[in-house]
Amino acid sequence: MSFTEQNISLWGEDIPWLSGLRQKGRQAFTHCGWPTAKNEAWKYTAFSPEKLHNPQIIHENRHCSADCHCRHNHSPFPFKVYTVEFCNGQLHDENFADDLPQGITIKSLAEAIYDGEAQKYLGKSFAMENFPFAALNTAYIEQGVMILVEKNHQLDAPLYVHYHVHDEADCFCNIRNLIILESNASATIIEHYEADKNAAYFTNAVNEIFLNNSANLQHYTWQNEALEAHHVALNSVQLRTDSSYNSFILQNECATSRHESFINLQQRGAAAEVNGVYRLQNNGVSDITTNIRHLAESTYSNQLVKGVVNGQAKGVFQGQIHIAPDAINTEGHQLHRALLLSNSAEIDCKPELEIFADDVQCSHGATCGDLDPEQMFYMQTRGIDENTARQLLITAHLQEVIEKIPQQNIKDWFLQLI
Amino acid sequence: MLTPILEVKNLSARAGDKEIIKNFSLTINEGEIHALMGPNGAGKSTLAHVLAGKPNYEITSGSIKFLGRDLQQMKPEERATAGLFLSMQYPVAIPGVSTANFLKHAVNAKRKYNQQKELDAAEFLKLLRTESAALNIPAEMLKREINVGFSGGEKKRLEILQMRLLQPALAILDEADSGLDIDALRIVAEGINRLHNEHNALLIITHHLDLLNQITPDFVHIYYNGHIVRTGDKKLAEELEENGYKNFVENE
Known part of the structure; x- marks a missing residue:
């Protein structure tokens, strides 16, 4: 049985637009297939289903036990955070949101779908043909949260989103979050992926992020999955006038890890900072891929990615900066520096600049050495x-x-x- | 009875195919100050690097003993913790490593070697404050990344600070005076003089009499073509200042 033929019954099949969206996801994924080395965007991170050990979406009946630590709402931080917990790919929606300040809504994706709030955002920030795993994610849309910060409101402490895998079974954690910041809103989100056993599970996460005028999102990710896990994540971000997106990822080693940022600077003054660090020492593959599209004038982006690769591991950085013809007076910078500490380790770096406008400042650089x-x-x-x-x-x-x-x-x- | 700190006998070394140290011998005893002078390109810095254990040099013959131990068998960090210090002509910048953090690692490595308790942050800062004040090094400089954007004078003062903190048995000072103005030279010279006592020794590599007027050497050696061609006292340095190297190197 192939991965997509699993007969999984998902809730919400009675909602026509949702079934339609899932259907489109299934079709797009079937059309693209699993990315191979022949697929330019996945050339260095060929990712085959054989590696996945047939992971399954784990439903409620196999949910974590009452003493699972994810139920105790702990936080690893020495400062205040609001917490959202996922366990084996399933959202725990008991505790979050009860002490949130005014103007902030956090609800399960299911609730947001049934309330009708999710429809205008879900699947609207990227074209599925270009993102095979996000298409797969769409086919199985079910688990996730919607985070909404209303106009002129600020989340006064970071929101900690904790994804925890503790089941030994090969689970498929298919997460889809919507993050919406209205005009002049701001928030900080820290995502943390971890597992307490070295299981060979598969995380496929998609965040669709919408930043309205002058909104500001600080987005941090600590990818600390199990060594045998496979992890694919897409942050698809849409930025309007004068909004800003500032992201940082710390990527630890797992079997395959791909962290992709697809950022659309749609309106004047939008700015993005996309930074990351990866560390590998065994034989894992770590991929940071960015595609930053400057679609309007006076937009700004900056990327700094650094890695350390040892053993037989492989580090990949692919950075695309696209500057549209009208996007004058823009700035796009990119720098990747890697330390290659063993003869059998590998670094692949592919910077791509597509500049269709005059009067822009762009730079890119890549270094690799001992x-x-x-x-x-x-x-x-x-x-x-x-x-x-x-x-x-x-x-x-x-x-x-x-x-x-x-x-x-x-x-x-x-x-x-x- | 003289106690030797460094005994180099008939040392030859090369980098690639090029022989750069040729049959070099020198003994430095406790309490002595030696000055090594020589024209540009004579290989004085190479000699200092070989003694400090820099890779890329191959010792082809001869022996080096440091405090009775075979120096060739010791890694650079073992030489340092055992009491050999090299003040570099061109100290290396290390972006991302703060000067204070770097110095703390260095001091504690030495203490660990001596089986002393490692200093905690507060104890170390106290020591650092005392020693840096004596060299006119502001606290702000110690927070900066080591040697990153430091002026020539700042780098040299920092080398001397490291020497003071590590209290070596033998300090090799490779052009510790280059690029210093009169005041900075005096501060550096005082720092060196305060270190020196009857139980340690100095090997000063310099081009200038100025430093030797403030730190009086017991021996002055002229180094040329990979070995010492003449040894004298401070008068030899004065003679060099007067007439240059031509009288000493022409016969080589």
Whole structure:
């Protein structure tokens, strides 16, 4: 039985537009198929279904037990957060939202669909033909949350979205979230993926993010899936006038990890900062792919991605900056720097700039190399042993990206993780 | 009775095919100050790097003993913790590593080697404050990334600070005076003089008499073509200042 032929009964089949959308997702996925190395966008991260061990969506009857730690609403942070919990790909909707400030709504995607609020956003931020996994995600739309910050409102503490896999079974965590910030609204979201057992599950997450005029979203992700897990995530972001999107991902090693940002700077003054760090030391594949589309004048984007790859692992960075003919006076910058610490490790980097407008400032750069022997020697002549010197240099390399995080408490939290 | 700190005997070394140290011998005893002078390109910095254990050099013959141990068997960090310090002519910038953090690692590596308790943040800061004040190094500089954007003078003062913190048995100072103005030179010289005592030794590589007027050497060596061609006292340095190297290198 192939992955898409699983006879899964999903709720909401009685809602025509939803069934139609799922159907379109199924068709688009069938049409694209599993991406292979022949698919340009997936050239370095060929991802085949054999690797997936036939994962299944886990429904309520196999839900986590009463003593599962995800029910205790704990947080790893030394500061206040609001929490949303997913366990084995299923949303726990008991606790969230009860102490949220005025103007903030967090509800399950199901509720948002039945309330009629989700329809104008769901599937509206990207074309499924271009994103095979997001098409697959659409075919199985079921689990997720809708986060809405109303006009002129601020979420006063970060929203912590915790995805936890604790079941040994091969589960398929198909998550679809909608994040909507109305005009002049702001929020901080920290997503955290983790597992307490080394299961070979599959996470396929899609966030559709809509930022209205002057809205501001700080979006952090800590991908700390199990070593055997496969993880694919898409952040599809639409930005209107003077809105800003600031993202950072810390990508730890799992079997295959692809973190993709598809960002549309649709109106004047929209700005995006897309930064990331990846660390690999075994034989996993970590892919950070960005596609930033400057569609209007005076838009801005900046990307800084740094990686460290050891063992037989592979790091991939693909960064596309597209500047439309009318997008004058725009700025788009991109830099990828990787440390390649073993002869059998691999780094693939593909910067792509498509510039159709004059009067733009664009830059891109990529470096890849070992630790600097002069720096190593200098440290050693001060008595710092080789191992410590290497660690100091690796941390220094990655730290530069984390230093860009504007919120001090979150910056400090990520710094202690590296 | 003289106690040797460094004993180099008939040392030859090469980088690739090029022989750069040729039959070099030098013994430095406790309490001594040696100055090594020589024309540009004579290989003085290479000699310093070989002693500090830089990779890429192959020792083809001879022996080096440091405090009685075979230096060739020691990694650069072991040489450092055992008491050999190299103040570099061109200190390396390390973006992303704060000066204070770097120095704390260095000091604690040495303490660990000496089986002393490692200093915690507060203890280290206290030590750092005292030593940096003596060298006119502001606290702000210690928060910056090490040697990143430092002026020539700042880099040299930082090298001396590291030497003071590590209290080496032998300090090799490779052009510690280059690029310094008169005041900075005096501060650096004082820092070196305060370190020196009857139990340690200095090897000062310099082009200038100015530094040697403030730190009086017991021996002055002229280094040329990979080895010492003449040894004298401070008068030899004065003679060099007067007449240059031509009298010493022409016969080589």
